[in-house]
Amino acid sequence: MIYIDPPFFTESGFKSRKGEGGFDDTWVGGLDDYLSFLRARIELMRPLLAGDGSFFLHLDWRAVHYAKVMCDAIFDRRNFQNELIWSYNSGGGTKARYGRKHDTILWYGKTAHPFFNADEARVPHSAVIAKKRAHLFHPAGKVRGDVLGIPRPPNHAAEWTGWPTQKPLALLSLLVRCHSRPGDLVGDFFCGSGTALVAAISEGRKAFGCDLSSDALAIARKRIATLEIDRSGSGRQVMSKDPVTS
Numbered sequence: 001m002i003y004i005d006p007p008f009f010t011e012s013g014f015k016s017r018k019g020e021g022g023f024d025d026t027w028v029g030g031l032d033d034y035l036s037f038l039r040a041r042i043e044l045m046r047p048l049l050a051g052d053g054s055f056f057l058h059l060d061w062r063a064v065h066y067a068k069v070m071c072d073a074i075f076d077r078r079n080f081q082n083e084l085i086w087s088y089n090s091g092g093g094t095k096a097r098y099g100r101k102h103d104t105i106l107w108y109g110k111t112a113h114p115f116f117n118a119d120e121a122r123v124p125h126s127a128v129i130a131k132k133r134a135h136l137f138h139p140a141g142k143v144r145g146d147v148l149g150i151p152r153p154p155n156h157a158a159e160w161t162g163w164p165t166q167k168p169l170a171l172l173s174l175l176v177r178c179h180s181r182p183g184d185l186v187g188d189f190f191c192g193s194g195t196a197l198v199a200a201i202s203e204g205r206k207a208f209g210c211d212l213s214s215d216a217l218a219i220a221r222k223r224i225a226t227l228e229i230d231r232s233g234s235g236r237q238v239m240s241k242d243p244v245t246s
Contacts, residue, residue, distance in 0.1 A: 001180040002045050003056040005167060006190045009034045009063040014164035021215025022164060035066055042074055045189065049110040054081070054179040057106045058167070064104040075108040081116075082107040085147045086171060105175075118143045120177040148174070161219050163193035172199035180205055194220025201227055 007025035015022040027033040042057070049055060055075065059067055072080060084105040093099045108114075122141040129137055150171045153160045159169050176199045180186055186200035191209030193216060200207035201224065211217050 001054050001056075001176065001184065002049060002187045002189070003058065003172070003175060003196050004042075004045070004188060004190045005058040005165065005192060005196075006038060006041075007034075008060050008165075016162045016164055016215065021213055023213050023216070031063065031066065034063065035070060038067060039070055039074070041189065042071065045187075046074060046110065048187065051111060052113065052115040053110050054114040054116075055108045055110070056084075056175060056179075057108075058086075058103060059106075060103045061100060064106065068106055071106060071108055075110070079109045079112050079114075080106070081109055081114065082146050087147055087149045088152045088168075089149070090152045107179075115179060115181065117178050117181075120174070150174075159195075161193045161223065163216060163219055166193045167195050169195055169199055169202075172196045173203060176200050176203045176205060191220055192216045194223045198223050198227060 007023070009027065009031065010025045012026065013022060013024045027037075029036075042055075045055065055071075057064075057067060057071060068080075068083075084107060085102050086105060087102045089101045091099075091101070119140060121143050122138065123144045124141045125137060126142075148171065150168050153166070153168050160166065172195050176186060176196075180200070180203075182204040183206065185206045185208070186196065187207070188194075188196040188209040191197055191211045192213075194209060197207040197209045197220060209220060211220070
């Protein structure tokens, strides 16, 4: 599984709220420059996937529609699986338009049938089920829809690092559980504060990440170094202090 959360083409800069650096999301050549940047990297990522592997591209309203057309060509549009909507419903509003309160995550398989653990995506049935029809429904619930209502971590949350574009651990943990098996390798080539890596390791997967920002890597290293996981069932193990390389 590969998940990437690259710059969104905001045409602005970002600073960490805890003073640990940031990154620049401006493009001299505009949208064409940005899409060329993405294409060159995604084209190198696709061959790294296993035959039943999944690729996720996390963007927002600014460029996701252009990126989808590009990814249709790279992965073959027949291998497109879902347009996932991450709805977070946080932050301020505006009187000029509806609030922009979601990101879009494009899911592609390397083939038309990537691995998907539907049981990890189940939520309670929303309808009242008559007893005489209960046998027709899965007891663990239905497979959730493509809108993922998961709040952003508040600034006082233990998982919050202050990295400006940090995503919720709950979101990445869900994707990891649904789209990889224990022991599989999860990669994030724009790892930022390391949320995807923490999610993968916590769920019993292997993980690697990279990022242009040395500040982001420092945060990711620190999070993974302090992450305690139970791999054998008989004891807890502390991860190496330098598992992430640039």
